[in-house]
Amino acid sequence: MKLDIDNVNDGLFGRWWNYIDCENFVFQKNVPENEVKDDDILIHKEIKEGETFPTLRYHTILDNDVLEIDGKIAREMLSIKLKEFILKYKKIPYSVNFNKILKNGLIIFKYSPTKLDNFQLKIPVTDFDFDQDEAEEFFKNIENVDGTPLDGELKINIMKENPIIEKIASESGANRVYIFDAEVKEMEKSSSDYMGHISEFYILDLQKGKAAPDNKKNTMKRDFDRVIVKISEKTLTAADIKVGDSVSLSGKTKMNFDFKFIIQNVRKITKKEE
Numbered sequence: 001m002k003l004d005i006d007n008v009n010d011g012l013f014g015r016w017w018n019y020i021d022c023e024n025f026v027f028q029k030n031v032p033e034n035e036v037k038d039d040d041i042l043i044h045k046e047i048k049e050g051e052t053f054p055t056l057r058y059h060t061i062l063d064n065d066v067l068e069i070d071g072k073i074a075r076e077m078l079s080i081k082l083k084e085f086i087l088k089y090k091k092i093p094y095s096v097n098f099n100k101i102l103k104n105g106l107i108i109f110k111y112s113p114t115k116l117d118n119f120q121l122k123i124p125v126t127d128f129d130f131d132q133d134e135a136e137e138f139f140k141n142i143e144n145v146d147g148t149p150l151d152g153e154l155k156i157n158i159m160k161e162n163p164i165i166e167k168i169a170s171e172s173g174a175n176r177v178y179i180f181d182a183e184v185k186e187m188e189k190s191s192s193d194y195m196g197h198i199s200e201f202y203i204l205d206l207q208k209g210k211a212a213p214d215n216k217k218n219t220m221k222r223d224f225d226r227v228i229v230k231i232s233e234k235t236l237t238a239a240d241i242k243v244g245d246s247v248s249l250s251g252k253t254k255m256n257f258d259f260k261f262i263i264q265n266v267r268k269i270t271k272k273e274e
Contacts, residue, residue, distance in 0.1 A: 025093035027113030182209025
């Protein structure tokens, strides 16, 4: 189903939403433009006046409807999905870590897609075909599933989160951010395969620039240290961008399975002329 967040009435009024794909535990710092599915988890956040930490509202999708749930139910749902994932792949998602097995037979996992978002998930040992000693050995050595580009792992150090850019993009109301005068520190060509269709693009590591939610002259621009940008080969080539150039662009923020927190949907990039 297509999700219309403007029609979700949960007592919060901001557009700060997070999304957890129930099948692969990919965490997005915005509501996806594509369709959401039953059992996906949506987290609505808002920092109310006078408060330091955000108020949270949890939701799930049930029979093409958005259903508000409490945090305990959300963790229980994620625990069930984690069990299904482990039984299917004999691995755990890239953002999940095994913690310990309690004396009562509960296996404790920590799902930490970002530094600020943490979920303790619990699965009974009896849900797996192990006794407790076998389970301890298995989960101490279990591997994580991780997404990598088609042609291998990036040398660029990707970013799992970017609080400054995320906050600025959320202020636009459309997850859009404008980048000004950032240095291209590194650039690397990559590719992806979707249903047999190969697309090629570049990943840029931009550093020491300014960012804003729009490009109006009176909008305050804020400094940032780094941001990772995905851009098409055609767009990059047309602008003749090279490492060391100072560039400006706009795009939308996204939590990508392969590249974690990035800016994508960049239609135009310009460089500062000397």
